[in-house]
Amino acid sequence: MSGTNSPEAVKKLLENMQSDLRALSLECKKKFPPVKEAAESGIIKVKTIAARNTEILAALKENSSEVVQPFLMGCGTKEPKITQLCLAAIQRLMSHEVVSETAAGNIINMLWQLMENSLEELKLLQTVLVLLTTNTVVHDEALSKAIVLCFRLHFTKDNITNNTAAATVRQVVTVVFERMVAEDERHKDDIEQPVPVQGNSNRRSVSTLKPCAKDAYMLFQDLCQLVNADAPYWLVGMTEMTRTFGLELLESVLNDFPQVFLHHQEFSFLLKERVCPLVIKLFSPNIKFRQGSSTSSSPAPVEKPYFPICMRLLRVVSVLIKQFYSLLVTECEIFLSLLVKFLDADKPQWLRAVAVESIHRLCVQPQLLRSFCQSYDMKQHSTKVFRDIVNALGSFIQSLFLVPPTGNPATTNQAGNNNSGGPVSAPANSGMVGIGGGVTLLPAFEYRGTWIPILTVTVQGSAKATYLEMLDKVEPPTIPEGYAMSVAFHCLLDLVRGITSMIEEELGEVETECHSTTEAASSPTQSSEQQDLQSASDQMEKEIVSRAVWEEMVNACWCGLLAALSLLLDASTDEAATENILKAELTMAALCGRLGLVTSRDAFITAICKGSLPPHYALTVLNTTTAASLSNKSYSIQGQSVMMISPSSESHQQVVAVGQPLAVQPQGTVMLTSKNIQCMRTLLNLAHCHGAVLGTSWQLVLATLQHLVWILGLKPSSGGALKPGRAVEGPSTVLTTAVMTDLPVISNILSRLFESSQYLDDVSLHHLINALCSLSLEAMDMAYGNNKEPSLFAVAKLLETGLVNMHRIEILWRPLTGHLLEKVCQHPNSRMREWGAEALTSLIKAGLTFNHDPPLSQNQRLQLLLLNPLKEMSNINHPDIRLKQLECVLQILQSQGDSLGPGWPLVLGVMGAIRNDQGESLIRTAFQCLQLVVTDFLPTMPCTCLQIVVDVAGSFGLHNQELNISLTSIGLLWNISDYFFQRGETIEKELNKEEAAQQKQAEEKGVVLNRPFHPAPPFDCLWLCLYAKLGELCVDPRPAVRKSAGQTLFSTIGAHGTLLQHSTWHTVVWKVLFHLLDQVRESSTTADKEKIESGGGNILIHHSRDTAEKQWAETWVLTLAGVARIFNTRRYLLQPLGDFSRAWDVLLDHIQSAALSKNNEVSLAALKSFQEILQIVSPVRDSDKPETPPVVNVPMPVLIGSISGPGLSRPFVRTDSIGERLGRCSSSELPIVTDELEDLNLWWAAWNTWYRIGSESTKPPITFDKLTFIPSQPFLTALIQIFPALYQHIKTGFNMDDLQKLGVILHSAVSVPISSDASPFILPSYTEAVLTSLQEAVLTALDVLQKAICVGPENMQIMYPAIFDQLLAFVEFSCKPPQYGQLETKHIANAKYNQAEWVALNYVPFAEKSLEVVVDLYQKTACHKAVVNEKVLQNIIKTLRVPLSLKYSCPSESTWKLAVSSLLKVLSIGLPVARQHASSGKFDSMWPELANTFEDFLFTKSIPPDNLSIQEFQRNESIDVEVVQLISTEILPYANFIPKEFVGQIMTMLNKGSIHSQSSSFTEAEIDIRLREEFSKMCFETLLQFSFSNKVTTPQEGYISRMALSVLLKRSQDVLHRYIEDERLSGKCPLPRQQVTEIIFVLKAVSTLIDSLKKTQPENVDGNTWAQVIALYPTLVECITCSSSEVCSALKEALVPFKDFMHPPASKVQNGES
DSSP: OHHHHSHHHHHHHHHHHHHHHHHHHHHHHHHOHHHHHHHHHHHHHHHHHHHHOSSHHHHHHHTHHHHHHHHHHHHHTOOHHHHHHHHHHHHHHHHTTOOOHHHHHHHHHHHHHHHHTTOSHHHHHHHHHHHHHHOSOOOHHHHHHHHHHHHHHHTSSOHHHHHHHHHHHHHHHHHHHHHHHHHHHHTTTSOOOOOOOOTTOOTTOOTTSOHHHHHHHHHHHHHHHHHTTOOOSSSTTOOOOOHHHHHHHHHHHHHHOHHHHHHOHHHHHHIIIIIHHHHHHHHHHHHHOOTTOOGGGSSSOOOOOOHHHHHHHHHHHHHHHHHHTTTOHHHHHHHHHHHHHHTSTTSOHHHHHHHHHHHHHHHTOHHHHHHHIIIIITSTTSOOHHHHHHHHHHHHHHHHHHSOOTTOTTOSSOOTTOOSSSOOSSOOOOTTHHHHSSOOOSOEEEETTEEEEOOOOOOTTOOOOSGGGOTTOOSOOOOOTTHHHHHHHHHHHHHHHHHHHHHHHHHHHHHHHHHHHHHHHTSOOHHHHHHHHHHHHHHHHHHHHHHHHHHHHHHHHHHHHHHHHHHHHHHBOOHHHHHHHHHHHHHHHHHHHHHTOHHHHHHHHHHHHHHHSOTTOOOHHHHTSGGGGOSOTTTOOTTSOOOOOOTTSOOSSOEEEEEOOOSSSOOSOEEEEHHHHHHHHHHHHHHHHHGGGTGGGHHHHHHHHHHHHHHHTEEEOGGGOEEEOOOSSSSOOEEOHHHHHHHHHHHHHHHHHHHGGGGSOHHHHHHHHHHHHHHHHHHHHHHTTSOSOOOOHHHHHHHHHHHHTGGGHHHHHHHHHHIIIIIGGGOSSHHHHHHHHHHHHHHHHHHHHSOOSSOGGGOHHHHHHHHHHHHHGGGOOOHHHHHHHHHHHHHHHHHHGGGOGGGHHHHHHHHHTOOGGGOHHHHHHHHHHHHHIIIIIGGGSOGGGHHHHHHHHHHHHHOOSOHHHHHHHHHHHHHHHHHHHHTHHHHHHHHHHHHHHHHHHHHHHTOOOOOTTTTSOHHHHHHHHHHHHHHHHHTOSSHHHHHHHHHHHHHHHHHHGGGSOTTHHHHIIIIIIIHHHHHHHHHHHHOOOSBOOSSSTTOOOOGGGOBHHHHHHHHHHHHHHHHHHHHHHTHHHHTTSTTHHHHHHHHHHHHHHHHTSSOHHHHHHHHHHHHHHHTOSOSOOGGGOOSSOOOOOOOHHHHHHHHHSTTOOOOOOOSOOHHHHHTTSOTTSOOOOOOHHHHHHHHHHHHHHHHHHHHHHHSOOSSOOTTOOOOOHHHHHHHHHHHHHHHHHHGGGOOHHHHHHHHHHHHHHHHOOEETTTHHHHOSOSSSOOOOHHHHHHHHHHHHHHHHHHHSOGGGGGGHHHHHHHHHHHHHTTTSOOOOTTOOOBOGGGOOTTSOOEEOOOOHHHHHHHHHHHHHHHHHHTTOHHHHHTTHHHHHHHHHHHHHHHGGGSSSHHHHHHHHHHHHHHHHHHHHHHHHTGGGTTTTTHHHHHHHHHHHHHTOSSOOOTTOOHHHHHHHHHHHHHHHHHIIIIIGGGGGGSOHHHHHHHHHHHHHHHSOOOOSOOOHHHHTOOOOHHHHHHHHHHHHHHHTOSSOOSHHHHHHHHHHHHHHHHHHHHHHHHHHHHHHHHTTSOOOHHHHHHHHHHHHHHHHHHHHHHHSOGGGSOHHHHHHHHTHHHHHHHGGGOSOHHHHHHHHHHHGGGGGGOOOOOOOOOOOOO
16 A cells, blocks of 8 residues: 555545644534544644654554544534544544554444444445455454345345345445455465364364454355354344345355365355255255146145245356365255256246256356266266256257247147148248247347247357346246247357366376377386386376267267257248257267267267258268167157158248259259358268268268259369359259359358368278269169269269369379279260369379379379379270360360370370271370370370370371371371480380390290391380381372472481481381382272262362372382482492392382373383482492492391391491491401493382383374373483483493384484473473474484494494494474374364374474484584494485475475484585595495485475565575585585496586576466576586686586587587577566576577687687587677677677687698597
8 A cells, every 4th residue: 555655645645634623623623622622632643643653653543443433423423523523533534544453443343333223324334445455454243244234234124234234235245255265375384283073063063263263154154044043153133124125145254265165174064064054955946946836736835935035046056056166065966956846847837947048057168068968967867967068958948849838829729630741731820930930130049930039049058048147036927938049059069168168188198298299108218218108108007087978978969959950940030040959960070070970970970961951851861870779758849850841831031042852753842041051061061071070971971962062963074163153954943042142151161171181180081082982883773774963962072172182183093083084984974974074184193283292293193193094994895085185185185284294105195096987086085195295295295105106196197087187186296206316326215225124034934025127126126116107197098198208208317317227228228118109009000980079068170180090100209219219329238238239120010000101191201210219329429439449249148247246236327428338347357349231120119110111101002092101201311311321220231132122212202292281391482493402312312322432442333333223213303293103183283182082293303302412413424434333424315305305395395394404414525435435336326316315306396486586596596506516516526436327417417507498489487487596607617617618627527518518519409499499489578587598598698618629728629619609609699689688788798708709710730639
């Protein structure tokens, strides 16, 4: 009290005291002088004390009696004003604790007087209270007097005083006990000598108690006395007392100070000996009373229970049980039994209500209930108190429904026909219906027409009573309807909540302790081990004891609880109430489960399940379970289940869903109420939170959930979660909006339920899985034989369970996937199947993506275990399952492809298992997977799987469902090969390693290692498998596939073949390439020639591909080309193989059969391939040429040895250079030069093939019809073009026979006509003089030959004439095109392009070109012996004679001109040779030929065309002139070496040409014939020239001259004569132009002749000649008269030279004849 001790407070106190005393003396001044004096002396006293002492307060207390005295006196005056002043002053002193014991005694006595005088009663009470609470100076008698004073004031007439006094008494009683507690606290450290309390000890034996304790004891003892209506021992002076007040005081002491009674034996004794008997005695009227029993039945009138007493007794009992149960075990048993009895139906309503409230107080104390159970239920001969309490509550609740309390308005006549199960046949017309029929707004229970509202009586877990608190009521209150029920309901809930939470907590502790002890036990320290074991065993014992108690508690209460809760659940119409009931059932079920009490667990679960389903729902699982055999029939109210709810009946529940029952034959629909949904949620909650303890009950729970899910129409979605869906058929599910909003929540909880299975232990998990599997089997049985929507609940949930338990998937994988694979996926119902597959694939995917520990990559066994079901799915034939399987594979690849490792064979196996007949979408999906594998995952898979990839890709190529897939798969094979190529070394290393391991295993087992292409090394085998697959695809029935596969195969071999071991090439050639060629040739020759109409759908087929035969032709082309290319580019690899020549022959044979096939495309391609293999000079470029000759022909064994010998790892050569190849041979071996002979043999084989192809293909057919096959120009061109290349290799042995053969082929080839529809492509137009490529090729071939002969040895030159013959034959074509068999050809100009006619080519350009070649060649070879001997020149002339004689009639004008110029060239070279060999006679036959040729040409019979221009004519004339010039320069000068006859012919010709011979008859037509003046002149001059050769060397020459002159002069004479005659006859008419021209020419000739004669040596001119010249003169003179001026001028020139003859006559000289 620092506040009252401080100097300021003390000062204030002193001041106040003085002022109080002053006030007192003032008041008493008149009436009460003694008091005034006392007050004044008091002032002095106070002042003195203050002055003298330092410790003022202590001094005050010492003198308090004196200090107080004036005030006490003041009180004695009984004057109200003075009294009040004094009491206030006294209170002030007390509150400063300055009152001593004596003073206190005085004060109490003074107060007692005031009390007896009924003065200032409230002030008195206040003063007492202050006195007793501020200090502890009042004890014993003084204390008891003070207490009695208060009691007395409690019973005054004044209400306010009474109530204040009552409160004061309560406070004082509390103060007394508080003092005792404080005293104990002060002395707690003293060691007390416990004094034994004898059973019969006197109530006064309180000698051992300390002062405060003694006061308390005395007070409590007297309270008991008073309640029992006995005289008090200590509270002397009590006048009256009520029992109710006494009981209230007792209760408050017991409640507030339990430790006093528990610690002090004296007090315990009081409890046992006084309180309990008192209570029991007071209870008796209640026990005996029966409501409604007639008084006559018992002899003595029964005292009626009195509410206030009874209620207070129950409160005391509650406290006794709660606080002192351990002291009063037996007594409590009696109390509890009484409580139970008070619930009976025949007790008054209020009694039952307060009894229920009391029980409620117990029910919230689980530890207490536990003690009951231990002390009574578990003892052998004791009452089962705990069980009775629970059962009593149950009966109580039941009785409220069945025997409605009187005065309850809702229980007028009940319908009597409510038998236990059947539906109500007449509406129950209870008074309730008015309220409850439509909407019950109040929360209530309704059962069989009894309607009981639910009141809010208390907060959960606290027993706040209403009627036990009505301390002011004397009459029993009216209990509102439903109150008792509501409290009883809360009792049950609190009971369950308390028990379960207590037991669960203790269980938890035990479990953690066990855990820690086991951990300790496993610790290594030796010393502690002993005590650990000790503590562990103690622990065990303790646990066994505890467990027994728990089990007993549960066993004692479960039946009663279940009965009551089920009834309430049935009757509840309030959501909150239902929720509470369900929660209670749930917690009980969970607790039973935890304790392993199966029967009770299943009973509670069944109750919840039944609540979830519509009434009388046919679910066998529930009806056969333990629920039916609930032990205590009187409490099992299951039988009286609520009436069948149909929309018309007066249901008290809102129907929220209508759905179909899950049955094989659903009958009608069922309703779900909101309560069902609530129960369902509880069920979910139970399974979710307590799955671990459900064990076999999973079956119940899941079956119920399955049915509910079905009725609500929830359907599984991905991952197994159930989502609201539509029913497939039948009346579809009807859901209210209330439920619609709930459904997602329910489905969410459902999912969470299975998610939480991850926290179950392995055993519980197996229970769950087994339950799901058996549910699933049931659902499957139902789904058999009808296409109804099956229940997919179990499958969906198996999936969910699997997904959340991935971390321990091994323990449940086999049962899970086994069930899905064997049962669900094979079910005939497609929905069922689909979900089975969905579940299985989701599990596999999840399993692979899950982060296992250790990871899958280190746990191959687990990975294969996970993938195995995927493979197993391939055994199921349903396409939908397979599609799911493949989609799964696709997703696995996308997410896990990198880490599949050993799982690859399984995954690839799945793709490969797709068969051709399994539909496009399956194949497409499988193929997508494969594409993904090839594009992304080849590097990550083990190399041993690569072969599987090849096989699978190949198998897709062969599928004929979808062309694109086949084509793309070929693309994949190419990608794969590319990958092999890039990663060759790594793959090879890995494969070799693997091979070695397998070899070792095989040897250990003693079996032979078997794999395809065995002797080859594993990497090569991989390639061979790839080639073989592509080879299969090359003969696929579909052309596009063949084409693509062929291209790929050859590209692959071409690009990557270098990686193969040398020996493997043998397999490639024979097993892959030739095998393929054989198959293609076979298919092509047997292919169908029928026209294929469009290629399906809208695809148009080009006419070149519109038969199977044409499509196969393309394949043949591709294959042959491919093989040829490989032979060409890989010759260096193939030639060393032992049987290369055999391979070469086979290849040539293929080329030949293709070339001779009656298909232009194939035959042409065959030749292209032929060309390709012939251009194999060597693939080596100059820069690559090795220093040493190429090693080709190494003997086989050595080669193999060197390559695969142990010392040499195989080099991966990436280039084709031979230099690098040489690097492979070990240096010890010297390279052996190629065997020339073998090479030659190859070439000769090629030549023979070429000859066979040529002769066969160009041979004209015997008969011709529309379909006759005639080789095409490109084919022939290609054929001929091959020869030059081929010839290079065989020229050394090429002889005349071969040349002969060649000639035949060339000739035949050129003769082949072309079809009219092809001609525009080959020849642009007739007018352009061009060679076709075939003709060029022919000439090139001959050119190659002649060049070779030219540089070749002497003996080859005998071939020249043959070549000339060949060329000249071609020259003849210019005028006479060749025939092709019997074929009618049209001239190209007349052909119609659109008709199938055969057209002879325009051979002119070819013939002319050949002629040029002949001339060139002749220029080079004229002197060769063979050329001379074989009369080549004669042949040339003979050939040229044809076009020359035709001249203008030639097909082409150019021909004769070329012929002339060629003749001139040839003669200019050939004539000297001929003269040289004149004597040998080799040329004799040539001369007449030549003369005839000249004759035919110069005097041609063909008439020039009308449209010939003058210029053109003159040009042609100049050609004629050239010929004459040639005669004059090359022939006549050498007349001595030339036969006479020939010269004579020439002279005649010249003569003929020199004078225009005209016929005398003129017709108009002839007038225009143009005269060749220049030509004539030239002839004339030539004649003249040779007339006067300067020197006559031989008589022959002179003869020529003379003959020439006489011919000439004679001719001139004739012309002149004729002219004169004609002129005379014609009169005035002019003569024809040509005649005039002729005469002019003659005149000119005469003048020329005279000139020439003059120039000539006189001795060379014959006299005769002169005579003939002079004889002309008269004739000339005669012409003078002509009229033509031209003639005149010519005449003048002719006459002038005659002057030289005019000289005087001389003497006659004789020119001798010699």
